Amino acid sequence: xxxxxxxxxxxxxxxxxxxxxxxxxxxxxxxxxxxxxxxxxxxxxxxxxxxxxxxxxxxxxxxxxxxxxxxxxxxxxxxxxxxxxxxxxxxxxxxxxxxxxxxxxxxxxxxxxxxxxxxxxxxxxxxxxxxxxxxxxxxxxxxxxxxxxxxxxxxxxxxxxxxxxxxxxxxxxxxxxxxxxxxxxxxxxxxxxxxxxxxxxxxxxxxxxxxxxxxxxxxxxxxxxxxxxxxxxxxxxxxxxxxxxxxxxxxxxxxxxxxxxxxxxxxxxxxxxxxxxxxxxxxxxxxxxxxxxxxxxxxxxxxxxxxxxxxxxxxxxxxxxxxxxxxxxxxxxxxxxxxxxxxxxxxxxxxxxxxxxxxxxxxxxxxxxxxxxxxxxxxxxxxxxxxxxxxxxxxxxxxxxxxxxxxxxxxxxxxxxxxxxxxxxxxxxxxxxxxxxxxxxxxxxxxxxxxxxxxxxxxxxxxxxxxxxxxxxxxxxxxxxxxxxxxxxxxxxxxxxxxxxxxxxxxxxxxxxxxxxxxxxxxxxxx
Amino acid sequence: xxxxxxxxxxxxxxxxxxxxxxxxxxxxxxxxxxxxxxxxxxxxxxxxxxxxxxxxxxxxxxxxxxxxxxxxxxxxxxxxxxxxxxxxxxxxxxxxxxxxxxxxxxxxxxxxxxxxxxxxxxxxxxxxxxxxxxxxxxxxxxxxxxxxxxxxxxxxxxxxxxxxxxxxxxxxxxxxxxxxxxxxxxxxxxxxxxxxxxxxxxxxxxxxxxxxxxxxxxxxxxxxxxxxxxxxxxxxxxxxxxxxxxxxxxxxxxxxxxxxxxxxxxxxxxxxxxxxxxxxxxxxxxxxxxxxxxxxxxxxxxxxxxxxxxxxx
Numbered sequence: 001x002x003x004x005x006x007x008x009x010x011x012x013x014x015x016x017x018x019x020x021x022x023x024x025x026x027x028x029x030x031x032x033x034x035x036x037x038x039x040x041x042x043x044x045x046x047x048x049x050x051x052x053x054x055x056x057x058x059x060x061x062x063x064x065x066x067x068x069x070x071x072x073x074x075x076x077x078x079x080x081x082x083x084x085x086x087x088x089x090x091x092x093x094x095x096x097x098x099x100x101x102x103x104x105x106x107x108x109x110x111x112x113x114x115x116x117x118x119x120x121x122x123x124x125x126x127x128x129x130x131x132x133x134x135x136x137x138x139x140x141x142x143x144x145x146x147x148x149x150x151x152x153x154x155x156x157x158x159x160x161x162x163x164x165x166x167x168x169x170x171x172x173x174x175x176x177x178x179x180x181x182x183x184x185x186x187x188x189x190x191x192x193x194x195x196x197x198x199x200x201x202x203x204x205x206x207x208x209x210x211x212x213x214x215x216x217x218x219x220x221x222x223x224x225x226x227x228x229x230x231x232x233x234x235x236x237x238x239x240x241x242x243x244x245x246x247x248x249x250x251x252x253x254x255x256x257x258x259x260x261x262x263x264x265x266x267x268x269x270x271x272x273x274x275x276x277x278x279x280x281x282x283x284x285x286x287x288x289x290x291x292x293x294x295x296x297x298x299x300x301x302x303x304x305x306x307x308x309x310x311x312x313x314x315x316x317x318x319x320x321x322x323x324x325x326x327x328x329x330x331x332x333x334x335x336x337x338x339x340x341x342x343x344x345x346x347x348x349x350x351x352x353x354x355x356x357x358x359x360x361x362x363x364x365x366x367x368x369x370x371x372x373x374x375x376x377x378x379x380x381x382x383x384x385x386x387x388x389x390x391x392x393x394x395x396x397x398x399x400x401x402x403x404x405x406x407x408x409x410x411x412x413x414x415x416x417x418x419x420x421x422x423x424x425x426x427x428x429x430x431x432x433x434x435x436x437x438x439x440x441x442x443x444x445x446x447x448x449x450x451x452x453x454x455x456x457x458x459x460x461x462x463x464x465x466x467x468x469x470x471x472x473x474x475x476x477x478x479x480x481x482x483x484x485x486x487x488x489x490x491x492x493x494x495x496x497x498x499x500x501x502x503x504x505x506x507x508x509x510x511x512x513x514x515x516x517x518x519x520x521x522x523x524x525x526x527x
Numbered sequence: 528x529x530x531x532x533x534x535x536x537x538x539x540x541x542x543x544x545x546x547x548x549x550x551x552x553x554x555x556x557x558x559x560x561x562x563x564x565x566x567x568x569x570x571x572x573x574x575x576x577x578x579x580x581x582x583x584x585x586x587x588x589x590x591x592x593x594x595x596x597x598x599x600x601x602x603x604x605x606x607x608x609x610x611x612x613x614x615x616x617x618x619x620x621x622x623x624x625x626x627x628x629x630x631x632x633x634x635x636x637x638x639x640x641x642x643x644x645x646x647x648x649x650x651x652x653x654x655x656x657x658x659x660x661x662x663x664x665x666x667x668x669x670x671x672x673x674x675x676x677x678x679x680x681x682x683x684x685x686x687x688x689x690x691x692x693x694x695x696x697x698x699x700x701x702x703x704x705x706x707x708x709x710x711x712x713x714x715x716x717x718x719x720x721x722x723x724x725x726x727x728x729x730x731x732x733x734x735x736x737x738x739x740x741x742x743x744x745x746x747x748x749x750x751x752x753x754x755x756x757x758x759x760x761x762x763x764x765x766x767x768x769x770x771x772x773x774x775x776x777x778x779x780x781x782x783x784x785x786x787x788x789x790x791x792x793x794x795x796x797x798x799x800x801x802x803x804x805x806x807x808x809x810x811x812x813x814x815x816x817x818x819x820x821x822x823x824x825x826x827x828x829x830x831x832x833x834x835x836x837x838x839x840x
Contacts, residue, residue: 071577073578174577178577180577183611183613203621203695203789204610204618204621204789205789205793206694206695206787206789207694230694230787232693232787233784233787234784234785234787236677236785237680237692237693237784237785237786237787240680240681240684240685240692240693241692241693241694241787243685244684244685244688244691244692246691246692246693246694403800404800405559405560405563405800405801405802406558406559408559408563409558409559409560409563
């Protein structure tokens with residue numbers, strides 16, 4: 001993401017100092033209509049691609065359309081669904097190919113629903129989607145609801161423009177008529193970007209060398225002639241590269257033992273080049289609500305109540321994480337999360353008894369699933385939780401560590417009871433966490449808990465169309481309460497922290513921040 | 528002998544076919560969808576279908592088995608699912624030469640230092656220097672490479688600053704400063720084996736009649752050592768070198784990770800975790816090919832080193 005942001009500039013960018021949207025490929029702020037539904041962006045008059053061509057509004061339309069084509073399989077396609085008719089366009093493309101006619105007519109009549117529980121969408125022409133190039137330098141976007149975080153969204157790389165002529169050189173027509181682009185378009189020798197840098201060298205798994213783009217409109221404010229990003233997999237080695245002075249910045253945590261020592265050093269003032277920041281992300285467990293015994297919400301809530309989160313952050317973690325029993329990290333704008341469940345072993349046991357488990361030992365063993373992690377982070381947390389559940393509830397807990405693809409398979413098939421998960425917010429709004437649990441959210445199915453609740457879906461949909469910030473936050477808080485307290489679909493544990501290592505006297509233009517925004521273009525090594 | 532050697536050559540494709548078959552069906556036995564390994568979020572079903580078709584997973588297993596076999600015979604390694612649709616040949620073009628260069632360097636170190644240590648150990652049998660080489664060899668064999676690698680890194684790169692911490696260096700063919708520490712770490716186990724094999728071989732030969740005869744005929748001590756003794760003592764080393772070369776040249780996951788090198792060893796582990804079947808099969812086939820070729824070469828080397836094997840045909 002950070003690499004792509006160096007090569008492609010979005011309409012807005014997040015200012016790393018204020019974390020507010022600021023001018024990017026478009027001047028700031030754009031014109032926003034009275035009802036908050038129409039945004040008109042004026043592109044930077046000097047905006048140029050790395051080959052010298054002017055960046056036009058058509059490049060944005062082309063790129064956004066490509067994201068909405070199912071064949072692109074864009075990971076973050078649902079971010080564009082805030083745009084009017086974007087979701088209808090996307091679903092229409094999919095449904096036309098996946099849902100047979102006879103099933104569609106059945107679902108239109110009301111039953112049975114399709115696999116997503118919605119009727120088949122008919123394909124619509126792209127012209128109906130709320131994206132329009134008014135002229136070469138003006139882009140108009142029509143939203144389906146007043147989305148308060150839209151200018152935050154437009155800073156995401158999914159909203160970046162693409163150099164149409166380059167991609168068209170790599171166009172491939174598949175047998176079913178869809179258009180796909182040969183991935184060679186983003187090789188070093190072919191890539192055309194509009195960002196502060198151009199890709200001078202790319203050795204996969206080794207190094208990316210970014211050289212300042214001499215066509216970038218704001219190049220006067222890019223102090224470094226080049227920036228090299230080294231891809232190091234082993235965190236020990238990465239730490240040694242930093243310690244030996246081979247790299248100036250290490251924007252992630254060293255292995256646990258070293259990280260814990262460094263964290264102590266910063267607190268005692270022995271090192272001034274270690275920065276720990278609470279992130280916009282939450283570590284949690286998600287629960288399969290369709291499988292016994294976790295299909296009973298009292299059982300789920302009892303499990304959540306029997307976890308001493310403070311003990312986990314202080315004894316198992318120890319890098320300054322904040323324990324949390326809600327999903328949305330503290331301090332997300334004006335939003336205030338509801339009260340989560342608190343650590344209450346006696347209450348948890350009582351709740352379990354009310355669910356019919358007077359003798360918790362008789363309950364089937366609960367399996368806690370997590371992906372294998374070489375540093376053992378997940379294992380240590382899981383072991384602590386297992387011990388708490390066994391001690392406070394008297395139930396049997398089995399831990400199971402498996403590799404990622406197998407884990408994904410089991411989640412998709414809902415073949416699990418409890419699984420560890422984590423989520424970093426994509427944009428600065430509670431919605432980025434809460435929309436995950438809408439019924440069969442998106443096509444990729446991020447909601448793999450089996451939780452399908454009309455009231456919840458309704459609250460989220462209402463919030464999407466609510467213009468008043470206070471009312472909107474109240475709706476979201478109500479939804480979050482359902483998620484973490486009433487239905488206890490997720491068991492939040494703590495807010496992630498990240499560690500950054502750099503010497504502020506040697507490296508300028510670096511802002512440590514909650515969102516992990518790290519634009520390469522401001523970085524400068526002082527001589 | 529020519530017949531025997533020809534038979535070895537004929538065996539090569541048969542062995543490779545068996546290896547391919549076993550690896551293919553082992554991959555097939557994996558219940559996880561091979562395209563789940565890379566996608567961060569699962570794309571919608573039609574996209575999954577398109578991707579399956581792209582990688583050839585839409586065909587029935589046996590059809591795929593035959594198709595892929597045909598492709599391997601033609602030298603087509605297919606598409607890598609975990610490297611953003613790059614061709615496996617392209618992925619390997621970046622990594623295989625680097626592993627070969629590093630492995631060649633390591634192998635050179637292992638042979639030269641290992642045989643020297645072995646000869647010294649044999650000549651100064653049961654003296655301090657013999658025990659010293661024995662001790663070093665024992666360490667080389669028993670200490671796992673991640674410990675050796677990390678230790679070398681901390682001592683020589685971090686504290687002494689003699690070598691860079693990691694990376695391939697500025698040139699495509701590598702840089703001796705960057706490659707020395709990983710090469711030493713990689714060579715250590717092989718070096719230790721070679722030292723022990725050479726020493727024992729030498730001790731055996733030194734007792735033989737023909738050595739005494741050579742000495743009696745007035746051949747110099749060094750000449751006897753190198754021409755008569757080492758030639759015989761090298762036999763077990765040569766047979767060890769076949770498999771050792773194949774394994775050293777294809778890289779080491781651990782060494783590459785610790786020294787941050789873009790070699791092929793990484794694929795042996797990562798490709799499996801990523802469910803990248805074409806990459807798995809490709810690296811297995813490359814390893815197997817090197818192995819059978821080197822073993823054939825070892826057989827050939829035997830006939831040169833040991834006149835007795837020539838008589839058998």
